[in-house]
Each structure stands twice: as structure tokens, then as C-alpha cells.
Amino acid sequence: MENLFSPLPGDLAGEFFEPLAGTRRTRVERIVSRGHASPEGFWYDQDEHEFVVVLRGAARLRFEGPEEVVAMGPGDHLTIAAHRRHRVDWTTPDEPTVWLAVFFADEPA
Template structure:
């Protein structure tokens, strides 16, 4: 059975965000699981000014491929590098590559599409 949806449904109102009003019912990002299996997880993430808490790093066992669809964000990595993301920008983050979200747009929803998957690139490099 086919499942249809729209990645831009149920977004916080930018006018409310710009006026300093409540972005979402809580201060947390919104996570919608779009697909899931033993080997992958596909999520839509909606941020409204959130960032990773100070001194915290994401250290994930799965690889992550994420594309920014709307808004903007800045990521930083444990090696000191930083990357500003705008709509259409994507990044692949290797397993255990420590990273954090420094900022997301506070005046409009930032919409991400994130794919978390088991990285087998080192298991069988020849593809056989």
C-alpha cells in the first residue's frame, strides 16, 4: 500500500516565530519517522532555533546522510571544522564522527531529511 505525504505539512508558522511566539508545543525539535527497517531510519526533522547543548557531541553508530530542505543551520565537528547549510546542501557523516548542531534558523522552520543507515563500505569494498 502506497503512503503519501508532504515534507512541508504541519510546519510552525514563520510569522509566529518572527514575533517571538511559541514555535511548537515544546522547545524540542519535531521528529517524524518516514521509513524504518533493521538497517535504516528515514526521518523528517523540523527545528525552530534549537542547537545541541554546550559540551554535547552526537556520536552515532550509524552513518547519517542529511539534506537541508528549508531554513538554515550550522554544524560543527570535533576536528574544529564548521559548515553552514542552506536549502539543498547535504552532508554525509560517518559512524562515530562526532558532530553537533551549532544553530538553526529561529525565524523560520528548518526542515531536514535525515537518513541513518548501517555503513557497510568497509565490510566489502570490492562489492562482491
């Protein structure tokens, strides 16, 4: 057994991504941020859908098409459709933001 909050990585140069489980079509990751944001001009544009929940800390995600900013705190979750361009605008600088992300593809027709 493992715990999502222990151990948390210490000094982070960038966001920390840790695979936890998965199959060929689905993967689960723990992401830890601390004052991180996506680089200027960078947008995620993923081939799969992403369900994401903030477990600890806080964050702001920015979406393109349509333009939208979403503030997230503990327990807040959403599903990002495949190819919906998004970026991390802000995460709490004084404590870790711990995310759980589940990436999944559409079922074949």
C-alpha cells in the same frame, strides 16, 4: 501520500524528530528545528552513518576531529561518518529548518 512541509509542528520546545521509513539497517527521519542548537557540551556520536539534507531554512553544524563548522542552506547535504562527533550550532530562529536524515549502517563483510 504525505508532504514533508505540511503540517509542520507549531511551537517547538525542542527539535522535532519524525520517523518516516526504515528497515533494521536504515531509517529516514524528518527533523524540524526553529532556533534550536544542541545543548552546551553535547555531541552526537552515532553508531551509524547519517546522510542529511536541509530542505528549508538554514543551519550550522560543528564537527570534532578535525574541528570544522559547516553552514547549510536549502539543498545542501552531506554524509556524516559513524562516530564523527557533531552538534547543531544554530538553526534559523524566524522560520522552521526542515531536515531529511537517512541513517544507515555499513554492509556486513
